[in-house]
Amino acid sequence: MLSRLAAPLFCLAAVTGASAQAMDNRLSADISSFTLQEPSGQLSLHLVPSTTLISGYSSPFYSRNPQTGGITLHTDGLQPPVRGTIAPETLLRENSAWYFQQTSSDLEAALHIDRIPKNGRITIGRLTSQQGVIAELRVEGDRVLAIVNNGTSTQKVVAGTVYPQQTVRYAIHTTPNGLLLISVNGTTNHFSLPSAATTQALWFEAIAGEQGFHRPSHSDAARVTFTGLQVHHQAT
Numbered sequence: 001m002l003s004r005l006a007a008p009l010f011c012l013a014a015v016t017g018a019s020a021q022a023m024d025n026r027l028s029a030d031i032s033s034f035t036l037q038e039p040s041g042q043l044s045l046h047l048v049p050s051t052t053l054i055s056g057y058s059s060p061f062y063s064r065n066p067q068t069g070g071i072t073l074h075t076d077g078l079q080p081p082v083r084g085t086i087a088p089e090t091l092l093r094e095n096s097a098w099y100f101q102q103t104s105s106d107l108e109a110a111l112h113i114d115r116i117p118k119n120g121r122i123t124i125g126r127l128t129s130q131q132g133v134i135a136e137l138r139v140e141g142d143r144v145l146a147i148v149n150n151g152t153s154t155q156k157v158v159a160g161t162v163y164p165q166q167t168v169r170y171a172i173h174t175t176p177n178g179l180l181l182i183s184v185n186g187t188t189n190h191f192s193l194p195s196a197a198t199t200q201a202l203w204f205e206a207i208a209g210e211q212g213f214h215r216p217s218h219s220d221a222a223r224v225t226f227t228g229l230q231v232h233h234q235a236t
Contacts, residue, residue, distance in 0.1 A: 027110045027169070027228025029069045034092035034206070034229075036062050050095060061090045071229060072114070073208035076221035089123060089209025089222075094231055097130075100198035101176045103234045107204035110228035113139060113166040115221055122222045123209035127172050127180075129200035134193075135180060137170055144168060144184045151197040160184025169228075172204065204231055 031053045038061040040046035048057055058064070063072045075090045098105060109125060116122055116139070124144075125137040136147045139162060146159035159182050162168055173181040178198050180191040208224040 027108055027230060029064075029071050029226055029229045030231075031064070031071060031092075031229070033095055033231045035095055036090075037093055038062055038090050039088070068227070071206075071226045072223065073206070073226070074115075074221065074223045075208050075210060089207050091126075091205045091207040091209065092226075092229070093205050094203040097201035097203045098233060099200075100174055100178065100193075100202060103176065105174045105202075105204075105234070106230075106232045107172045107206070108169075108228065108230045108232070109171075109206055109226055110169045111167065111224050111226045113162070113168070113223075114225055115223040117210045117222050118220050119210075121210070122224070123207045124168065124224060125170055125172060126205040126207055127174070127202060128205055129197075129202050131200050134197060134202065135172060135182060135191075137172075137182070137184070139168070144170070146182045146184070146189060148180065148182075148191050148193075149197070150191075150193050152194075155191075157189055159189055160187040174202075 032050050034050055034053070036048040036053055038046050038048065038059060048062070053064070061074050064070065065072075071092070073090045073092070075088050107125065107127070111124060113122065120141050122139045123136060124139060126133055127135040132149065134149055137159065138145045138147065142162045143158050144160045144162060145156055147154060147156045160170070163185060169185055171181070171183040173183070178193045178195065180193055182189050182191070206226055206229055208222050210220070210222050
């Protein structure tokens with residue numbers, strides 16, 4: 001049953017004490033749950049289903065290391081925007097949509113930031129609904145920001161820090177009662193969402209995306225390698 005809390009969005013941060021050792025817990029990259037969305041020319045987008053990705057697909061925007069299983073996403077300043085966003089991105093979108101109140105759901109990712117845009121900002125993960133973004137993770141310098149929209153207001157918090165090796169491990173977790181947990185490199189933030197924010201169909205996205213002002217050139221690029229990527233939906 002959905003939470004009846006209609007109060008404003010709240011957040012409580014809890015440091016779990018995890019260190020860089022958390023990145024040593026191997027998380028495999030499972031591409032079978034995702035569809036790739038990448039540019040096709042300058043004005044359109046190309047969707048690549050998971051079955052094609054598994055068979056060995058590669059492009060200037062997507063590649064997979066057959067030995068390590070790592071998935072590299074690349075975007076640059078000459079790509080078209082996605083869904084009207086200000087800056088371009090390449091993303092892996094979950095194959096099937098689901099509902100907050102149906103089941104507990106998780107997106108887990110471990111990644112290395114290979115290249116940062118000139119403005120130092122990059123998007124790495126998102127929970128999206130039919131009405132827009134619910135939660136987004138952005139790297140700005142050595143900080144990872146969580147931007148959460150509860151349907152009426154938006155809150156931005158520092159969700160964690162980037163490890164010195166330019167690595168990040170994050171998880172986005174939802175529960176049917178409207179609780180949203182975001183964990184980044186050992187720090188967990190809790191958000192309570194009203195029913196207005198949880199009634200639309202949802203999906204997870206893993207992203208390499210630019211943010212804000214960017215130079216319209218191939219040299220202003222973002223590149224991320226996901227060494228681990230998994231989605232879980234608890235059986236009901």
